[in-house]
Amino acid sequence: MFARRLLSRAIAAGIALSGPTMTQIAFAQAAAFGAETTLKAVNVKAAAATDATENSGSYTAGASSTPTRLNLSLRETPQSISVITRQQMDDQGLISVGKVLEQSVGITLNQAETDRVFPIARGFAITNTQYDGIPTAAGGSYDDDLLVDTAIYDRIEIVRGATGLLTGVGSPSAAINLVRKRPTADFQGHVSASAGRWDNYRGDVDVSGPLRDDGRVRGRFVGAYQDRNSNLDFYGNDRTVLYGIVEGDITDTTLLTLGLDYQRSHTNGVTYGEPVPLFFADGGRTHFARSTTTGNDWTYLDKERLISFASIEQQFGSGWMAKMQFTNIDGDISNRMIYLSGYPDRVTGAGMDASQNSFDSAHKQNAVDLYANGPFQLFGREHELVVGWSYNEDKTDRKAHEDISVEPLTNFYDWNNYPSPVFGDYANRWGWQTRQDGAYTALRLQLADPFKLIVGARLTNVAYSSYFNGPAETVTYSSEIIPYAGLVYDFAAHYSAYISYTEIFEPQTARDRNGKLLDPMTGTNYEAGVKGEYFNGKLNLSAAIFKVEQDNFAVEDIIDPATDEQRYKAISGTEVRGYELEVSGEPLPGWNVAGGFTRRIAKDANGSNIQTIEPQQLLRLTSSYRLPGQLEKISLGGHVTWQSEIYNDGIGPNGERASQGAYSLLDLFGTYKATEQLSFQLNLNNVLDKTYYKSVGYYGGGFYGEPRNLMATVKYQF
Numbered sequence: 001m002f003a004r005r006l007l008s009r010a011i012a013a014g015i016a017l018s019g020p021t022m023t024q025i026a027f028a029q030a031a032a033f034g035a036e037t038t039l040k041a042v043n044v045k046a047a048a049a050t051d052a053t054e055n056s057g058s059y060t061a062g063a064s065s066t067p068t069r070l071n072l073s074l075r076e077t078p079q080s081i082s083v084i085t086r087q088q089m090d091d092q093g094l095i096s097v098g099k100v101l102e103q104s105v106g107i108t109l110n111q112a113e114t115d116r117v118f119p120i121a122r123g124f125a126i127t128n129t130q131y132d133g134i135p136t137a138a139g140g141s142y143d144d145d146l147l148v149d150t151a152i153y154d155r156i157e158i159v160r161g162a163t164g165l166l167t168g169v170g171s172p173s174a175a176i177n178l179v180r181k182r183p184t185a186d187f188q189g190h191v192s193a194s195a196g197r198w199d200n201y202r203g204d205v206d207v208s209g210p211l212r213d214d215g216r217v218r219g220r221f222v223g224a225y226q227d228r229n230s231n232l233d234f235y236g237n238d239r240t241v242l243y244g245i246v247e248g249d250i251t252d253t254t255l256l257t258l259g260l261d262y263q264r265s266h267t268n269g270v271t272y273g274e275p276v277p278l279f280f281a282d283g284g285r286t287h288f289a290r291s292t293t294t295g296n297d298w299t300y301l302d303k304e305r306l307i308s309f310a311s312i313e314q315q316f317g318s319g320w321m322a323k324m325q326f327t328n329i330d331g332d333i334s335n336r337m338i339y340l341s342g343y344p345d346r347v348t349g350a351g352m353d354a355s356q357n358s359f360d361s362a363h364k365q366n367a368v369d370l371y372a373n374g375p376f377q378l379f380g381r382e383h384e385l386v387v388g389w390s391y392n393e394d395k396t397d398r399k400a401h402e403d404i405s406v407e408p409l410t411n412f413y414d415w416n417n418y419p420s421p422v423f424g425d426y427a428n429r430w431g432w433q434t435r436q437d438g439a440y441t442a443l444r445l446q447l448a449d450p451f452k453l454i455v456g457a458r459l460t461n462v463a464y465s466s467y468f469n470g471p472a473e474t475v476t477y478s479s480e481i482i483p484y485a486g487l488v489y490d491f492a493a494h495y496s497a498y499i500s501y502t503e504i505f506e507p508q509t510a511r512d513r514n515g516k517l518l519d520p521m522t523g524t525n526y527e528a529g530v531k532g533e534y535f536n537g538k539l540n541l542s543a544a545i546f547k548v549e550q551d552n553f554a555v556e557d558i559i560d561p562a563t564d565e566q567r568y569k570a571i572s573g574t575e576v577r578g579y580e581l582e583v584s585g586e587p588l589p590g591w592n593v594a595g596g597f598t599r600r601i602a603k604d605a606n607g608s609n610i611q612t613i614e615p616q617q618l619l620r621l622t623s624s625y626r627l628p629g630q631l632e633k634i635s636l637g638g639h640v641t642w643q644s645e646i647y648n649d650g651i652g653p654n655g656e657r658a659s660q661g662a663y664s665l666l667d668l669f670g671t672y673k674a675t676e677q678l679s680f681q682l683n684l685n686n687v688l689d690k691t692y693y694k695s696v697g698y699y700g701g702g703f704y705g706e707p708r709n710l711m712a713t714v715k716y717q718f
Contacts, residue, residue, distance in 0.1 A: 052182060053085035053155045059594040059622070060585035061085060062537050066133060066157045066177040068165060068442045068454060068484070069371055069386040074540045075533040078454060078486030078498035080106070080160040080580055088594055089150055091624050091637055091669055093194075093683040093711055095202065095226070097178065098147045100156050103622065103639055105582050105596035107158065107174065108614050112698035114235060114271045114293075115301050117146050121160050121174035122548065123576050123602045123611035127506070128167040128175040131309065134327050134367045135167040135175075135392060142303070142333050142361065145178070148263050151204050151224040152243040154181045160580070161546060162502045162525035164482035165440055165456050166390070171506045172525045172548040172576070180259070183218035183247050184208045189718050196683075196711035200228035204241075217248040231707050232293045233416075234269030253315035261307040269295040272337035272357055274701030276693075277412070279652040281343040281351045290691065290704045294340045298420035305331030305363070320374030326367070333361040338421065340409065341700065343653045349413035356421040359400040367392045371440075381446040386456075391437040402427035432466040432509065442484070450490040454500075458482045462507050464517070475517055480505050499528040510554040510568040518570045523550035539585035542596075548576040555610070573605025590628070592637075595621030613697055615643035615662075624669070633674070639667040648697030658697035665690055665705070681713040 053061055061083040065071045074081055082105050084094070094100045101107045101119050107126075110118040119126040129136050129145065150156070156178055163175040187209030194202040204224035211217040224241040245259035275293040277286055311325040335358060342352040371388025402424035409418060442456030459481055465474035486500035504523040511517055529544030551572035558567050582596030598618045602611040624637030647659035666687045673679045689708040696702045 053083070053087065054181065055188075056085065057087050057592075058538065058586060059085055059088050059592040059624075060538065060540050061155060061157075064157050064159075066130065066166075066175065067159045067163060068444075068456060069133075069373060069388060069440075070384055070442055070444055070454070071373075072444075073533065073537060074542075074584075075496050075531045075537075076452065076488055078488050078500040079163075079527060080529070080542065080544045080546075080582070082106075082158045082160075082582065082594075082596075083584065084156045084158070084594075086154050087592070088622060089153075089156075091592075091635075091671070092622060092639055092667070093669065093681075093685075093713070095150055096147050097145060097150060097156065097176075100150060101146070101158075101176070103620055103641065104156075104158055105620050106160050106580055106598040106618065108618065108643070110613065110695045110698050111703050112274055112695055113703075114232065114269070114275065114295065115147065115237075115267050115303075116142055116144075118698070119146060119174075119176075120614050121158075122172060122546065122578070122598075123600055123614050124171060124173035124548075126173045126176060127171050128163060128173075130167070130175060130177040131307070131327055132180055132311075132325065133166075133177060134309075134325050134369045135390060136327065136329065136365055136367050136394070142301070142335075145263075145305075149224055149226070149239060149241045151206070151241055152180055152222050152261060153178055155179050161500075161527055162504050162548075164460075164502060164505060165442060165458050165484045171521075172504050172523070172550065180243070180245065180261070181206070181208070181220060181222065182257075183220040183245060185210065185215060185218065190715055192713055192715035194711055194713040196228075197709040198229040198231060200226075200709075200711065202226040202228075211246070217246065219246045220244070231290055231704075231709075232269060232271075232275060232295065233291050234293060234295050234297045234299070235267070236269060237265060237267045239263065239265040250312075255311075255313040257309075257311045257313075259309050261309070262305075264304040265302070267301045268299070269293065269297060270299050270301040270335065270337060271295040272299070272339040273341075273699040274695065274703045276702040276704060277340070277344060277352070278658050278696065278700070278702045279343050279656060280346040281653055282346060283652050283654045283656050284346065286344075290707055292704075294338070294415075294701070296338065296415070296418060296420075299335075299337050301333070301335040301337070303331070303333050305329060316374070318374065320372065322370075322372040324368070324370045327365075329363065329365040331361075331363040333359075333363070335359065336420075336423070340412075344412040349411040352409050352412050354406060354409040354418070356403055356406050356423070357400070358421075358423045359398050360426075361396060361398045363394075363396045365392070365394045383446055384444040385441070386443075387439075387441045389437070389439045391435075393433070393435045395431070395433040397431040398429065399426040400428040400430075401425065428469055430466070430468040432464070433472075434462070434464050434507075436460060436462040452488040452490075454484070454486040454488070456484040458484075460505070464507055464509065466509070473517075475507070477505075477507060477520065494534055495530060495532050497528075497530050499526075501526055504548070504550060508552070508554055511565075512569060513558050513560070513567045515560075515567075518554055518568060519552045521550055521552045521554075523548060535586065537585075539587055540583070542582045543579070544582075545579045546577065548574075550574045550576075553610075571604055574603070574610060576600060576602040576611070590626035591623070592625075593621070593623045595619070595623075595640075613646050613648050613695070615646050617642075617644040619643070633672060635671045635673075637669050639669075641665040646696060651697045651700055658700075658702065660693040660696050660702075663690060663692045665692075677717050679715050679717075681715070683711045683713070685709050685711075 160174045189207035208220035222243040227238040242262040247257040309327045313323045369390040373386035404422035406421040438460035440458040445453045463476040465472040484502045506521040508518045527546045532541035552570040554568040557569040578600035584594040619642040622639040626635045642664040651658035669683045671681045693702040694705040
């Protein structure tokens, strides 16, 4: 089914771009790679690829439009923003979005299952993911793209704090923008192969360049395949990635882009919940081996999804442009899993219960974004305006297989021999659908030479419905206004101070103990800081303080005895505050750094700590250095993570606390460039072989971090 769709859409893309086209937004891309050009400035701005980070060798980016659609430098953006560049992903071997998030400033990743993650920023779940700036849904579902391959991405931008202006909801966590690789004006490409511990093998190919002699049509193809096992018993995963994009110049000022992004994965030994029971029945901690798992050789998860996307960009005079983007996501999931609960006896292994789960899921999502922006003159100064409208529809339908038979689990120590449950036909159907649309605008006013004011607002409508073996229940929120404001003051040649404010409005899918949906989370998000920019943007520094005030925050309440679902209750008066320090770029020639420190305090209305399964303090720092002189072919680097204690109360059989003390991790990497085309790379992760839990108590168990492991890569560029 997917193969037919992939082929038919590829043929359609080729036909659409095979007709006569003109010159060029492609020259703007050529300019990004150092080609000489005499184009007018309006055409240079035409191609979004001018912000591409590949081939830059840098750990920072020149600009980002993720927060506001205004093309601002990091220094001009009145929010905390991190850009994980292609160079940094390659150096650290960050081959999945989850790995990128794990090593990004201010982001933690609760991996409560082997193949599902829950990213957190500033203590709140990240529910906003964008593809090339188009908002889509995310947030811990099996359908999310938070574990997919990064081979197709040029960079990943993370805006921390509320981003309701463009995303439609104002979650105070962060928005993740996955920016795809674009075709290049000149021919380029590479092939690479990697091998690592636990039979981890991977290969990828990337080819890009003009498809016609005149350069009016350009294309790119990326393919990757990985097959690996892990430190967990039974676990193995293989993943296939296919990506194709074609862009062409329809007129001198019109750029059309069409593309397909296909990813498929198969996992054996998948877990449903954390892999490690944390407590014995007597209340003592277990301290099981890092290979322990609640998966088995018959548990599996198959995922397949196809994203098709298109955009058309029109340049007008005087620097104005308009762009329309469309994305369609079509995914399928099939699995067989089992969830273990309870506490094993220290001697006999008895005392745990098994509940099986097998369902098929179809996930569809359509997103449209249309906007225009450009400069205008007023009172002798130049200002900038953006106006736009976006629509998103996200729908998931699931069908669960009937449980025919399941054996009681009499001994967790004999888990290897536990038989596969027997499943029958479909017994239950459930699903949910979210539709939202909204109009937005942002205005950047040059109040005076050192002062820039950014104001904006979004008028949004949201409808959420869900069903379980019956009619759907629907709630709607209409004409909700989400304001945004930021003031930037350039107080020195290299420094700016800023303050920003936005409101929070986030509909919730959590239900209370009576089965009623919780009211939307509401509140305010404040941020202030100082940013520095050196060497024409090659080095960026920032220091920020933030405060979030929120009502209707969902916390765990009870397990519904009828459905075994977690129920929640809403609390008001929560407050999260803290500060962040960040650096990215090149302090000296050949030396790249990226990282930062986050301090966060979260309290409820009574002053009690909340969000305790996230660290209050977090340090992430990556550095690489190209050796000088005769050793210039060698680059060495490393990454350090340190975080404070995490815990969750009431997890043990007598209400014991599940905790992981503060810990630090060290990764090292090095590259030897044998020739201009051929290079060799080694990545050694968890160098000190630290034993730690990366997640505790999310579902009652724990998830170990990976032991020490090595990956070797050979890469040939052409």
